[in-house]
Amino acid sequence: MAKRVKRINYNKWGYYFVAPFIIVYILFSLIPLLSTFYYSFFEYYYAQGGFIKVGPNFNGIENYIKLFSQGLFFKYLGNTLILWIMGFIPQIIISLLLALWFTSFRLKIKGKAFFKTVMYMPNLVMAAAFSMLFVQLFSNTGGLTTLLMDMNILPESFSFVDEVWPTRALIAAMNFIMWFGNTTILLMAGIMGIDDSLIESASVDGANSFQVFYKIILPLLKPILLFVLVTSLVGGVQMFDIPFVFTRGTGGPQGSSQTIMMYISGLLRTSKQYDMAGTASVVLFLITSVISLSFFAVMNREEIVEFREQRRLAKEHKK
DSSP: OOOOOOOOOOOHHHHHHHHHHHHHHIIIIIHHHHHHHHTTEEEEEEEETTTTEEEEEEOTTTTHHHHHHHHHHHHHHHHHHHHHHHHHHHHHHHHHHHHHHHHHHTTTTTTTHHHHHHHHGGGGHHHHOOOOOHHHHTTTTHHHHHHHHTSSSTTTTOOGGGHHHHHHHHHHHHHHHHHHHHHHHHHHHHTTTSHHHHHHHHHHHOOOHHHIIIIIIIIHHHHHHHHHHHHHHHHHTTTTHHHHHHHTTTTTTTTTOOOOOHHHHHHHHOBBBBHHHHHHHHHHHHHHHHHHHHHHHHTHHHHHHHHHHHHHHHHHHHH
C-alpha cells in the first residue's frame, strides 16, 4: 500500500501575517469606535473642573437633541467644509494639470523623479511646523506682512490673522501646499495606467488635447479621482492641527476658522464631556459617510444605471 504524502497547507501563513494588523485594528480602532457610539446615548462627563464624575447614565437621544439645538456643531462643520473646499478645488485642478504635463508622451519631460520628490516634500513636514512658519510670515509683525506694507501693497492697518477670509485663505493655502504633491503622484499613477495606444490612436484620428482628456483620460481616471475625493474629504473633516496652531486655538476672528475637530477636542479638553464629544463624532461620521456615498453614486451613475438595467432584464428573463 502506497504511503500517503501529507499535503502542506500554506494558507495559515496568510492569517498569521494579517493577524497583527487585525489585532491592532480591533484594540485601537474598532473598540474605541463602538464605545463612541455607546457613550453617545449616555450622560457622561466630569463636573467642577473635572473632579466629580457624572454618569454614565442612559439618556436615549438627549445628547443628539442638545447637540442640534445648540447649533455650534453645524456652524463649525460649515467652517470645516469651507476650508476644505477652498484648499481642495485648486489642489485637484493644479494636480491634474501637473499630472497631465508630466505624463505627456509628447513633452517627454526630463527629471520627473526630481520633480516628484520636490512636490511631495511639503507632505513630509509636520502640519504644526508648517502652521508656525505661516504664523511667523503672516502675523501682524511677520516678515511677509511687513514687506507688503513697506511696498505699499497692503495698508498699515491690515492684518491677515484678524480678518475672516484672509485667515481662511491662508489655512486653505497650507492644506493645498501640503497635499497637492501627494494628489499629483496619485493622478500620475492613474494616467500611466492608461494604455498609451488609446491616446495615440485618438491623436492619429485627429482628436485634439482637450478631446483626448475629456473623452479618454477623464473617464478612465474616475476610480482614482473618486479615491482622491473621498480621502481628501475624510482628511478635510478631520482638519485640526493647521487651524489650531495658526489661530492659537481661538478659531480665528469670529470663530470663522474653528473646525469641527477643534470643537470636539474642546469638549474633551476643557470639561471632559465624553457624551457630547461622542455624539458629535457619531454625527460627523454619519455625515461623512453620506457625502462619500453621494460622491460614489454621482461618479458611477452610468455603471449603477447599467447594473440596474441588467438586473431588470435578468428578472424579466426568469419570468
